[in-house]
Amino acid sequence: MAIEIVLPSLAAGMEDGVIAQWLKAEGDDVAAGEPVAEVETDKATMEIEAPGSGKLGRILVPAGKRAGVNQLIAVILAEGEENVEMPASSKPAAQADKLSPVAVNVPARSSGPAVPRHSASPLARRLAAEHGLELSGLSGSGPKGRIVRLDVEHALADRSSTRIPPLEEPGKQSVHATAHVPLGIGDYEVLPLSSMRRTIARRLHEAKTTVPHFYLETECEMAPLIALRAQCNEGREASARISINDFVVKAVALALRAVPDMRCIWNEEALLRPHAVDVSVAVATEGGLITPIVRDADRKSLGSLSDEIKSLSARARDGGLKPEEYQGGCFSISNLGMYGVKAFSAIINPPQSGILAVGAVSRRPVERGDTIAFSEAMTCTLSVDHRAVDGAVGAQWLAAFKSGIENPMSLLV
Structure with missing residues (x-):
């Protein structure tokens, strides 16, 4: 058999x-x-x-x-x-492309009772109507064979791919190759969508359209942290040096412990508050963004955090993370400071309720009492899910984070 x-x-x-x-x-x-x-x-x-x-x-x-x-x-x-x-x-009916008969000794799988082909969810109907897709040609993967959004998306992806003819030149494509190509763009490359890119697009679209974001911004004075970092790195090999991002992760974790209402997860029935402070750290890879998780980040020393983040980041770029190393987390960090970005707003990573966007450290005027002085500063922007967290809680958390960054010795205790 x-x-x-x-x-x-x-x-x-x-x-x-x-x-x-x-x-x-x-x-x-x-x-x-x-x-x-x-x-x-x-x-x-x-x-x-x-x-x-x-x-x-x-x-x-x-x-x-x-x-x-x-x-x-x-x-x-x-x-x-x-x-x-x-x-x-x-072959599952949710896959739009059809296999030719092949030779293997496999009995036919029962597909269950016959279901009308037009049985579809409202979202699937709307998506199909928007793209001119006939539901009568699809079979569903939902309960009792119902056509769901995923079935329509698979059919649209396969239909789109079949409209693209072979390339006329290496790396070039005729402007009239498919009806979905905007007019007037000239020659172009066809870059197939990876599984990661498809998922990123879907999740970010859902997050931005279904999660009510609000944003809070603060500016952290960095001179004390930069001085402490220099002391911590004395005598360390270059590969083992503590980064500013390591301090940020530690400050985020301690702020999440101090303000537990910030580490909640929205659920239609109730709010979930994880006991552990597991922090997701965004890592850019060739295929897209991935967020490996530093577990119990509030309980680890700065050196342990630094080593773990380096290891997770390296394996993320190599595609070698295990599911348990990127699934979960109660809060995310996205740091674009190394690219010279001064400030930005990040999109929340559901079902988490918050993400901190970290900008570059730069020399700028800061207020000290009644005087203005120049110092190193860093802008951080907190994105919050207003369904789960109110503005006062977000402000309280951001103040706790700012305090940790501006008093870096507290991060070492």
């Missing part, structure tokens, strides 16, 4: 992934638990292990192609087993 290899859910909320590469070829022997493929999810690249032993009979989703969670992607044949025709119904 053939053993099915399906795309598992490798992380919470995962809907699909791209087969990055197959580690075995058709006809190769495989052992149970042996890695057979690498899958690129929205956050990292992970391995799929063989669910049993045998011979890899047929690869149904080649490298570079997208597959949905629980979609059949390959089969393992037992000793002496031969390929037979596979029913087309073994």
Whole structure:
């Protein structure tokens, strides 16, 4: 009996992934638990292990192609087993592209009772209408076969990709290649959307349109922290030096401990307040932004925080984070100061209720009593979900953070 290899859910909320590469070829022997493929999810690249032993009979989703969670992607044949025709119904209907019949010994999966093809959620109907997509050509992955938003999005993505003809020149594309291309832009490159970029786009759109943001800004005087940092780094190797961002993470964590109402998560039924102070730190990678989490950041020394952030950042850029290293967190930090950005506002990372945007340290006039002096200063902007946190709580938290930054010795205690 053939053993099915399906795309598992490798992380919470995962809907699909791209087969990055197959580690075995058709006809190769495989052992149970042996890695057979690498899958690129929205956050990292992970391995799929063989669910049993045998011979890899047929690869149904080649490298570079997208597959949905629980979609059949390959089969393992037992000793002496031969390929037979596979029913087309073994592929989830949510995937718009159709597989040609292939030869594997897999029984047809029951698709449950027949459901009218036009059964769809209101959001799916609206999205389909906006793009001129006929629902009658889709089958749903929702309850009882209902067509949901994800089904429409998959169909639109596949329809869009089929409209793009082969490139006329390497890296160039005719301006009239697809109806979705704005007129008058000239030649252009076609850059396929990765799983990470698709997820970033979806989550940020949802966050900005469904979460009521408000913003609070403060300016921190940095001279004491810069002096303390210089002392901390005396005698340290360059790779082990404490950064200003390390101080920021520590100050954020201690402020979250001091003002617990800031570390809450919005839920339709209640507010959730995690006991642990787990801080997400935004890291820019080639594929997009990812937020690895520093667990119990308030309880760790500055040196331990620095080492952990360096390790998480390196593995994030290599696509080697485990799901538990980027899932969760009660607050996020986005620091663009190293790019010379003086100030900006960041979009909240749901279901968290706050994110701190950190700007560059620069020399500017600051008020000291009745006089004005020049000093190093840093602008920080707090974005808050007003459903979960009121303005007074956000202001209280920002004051606690500012106090920690301007009195950096308190971060070492």
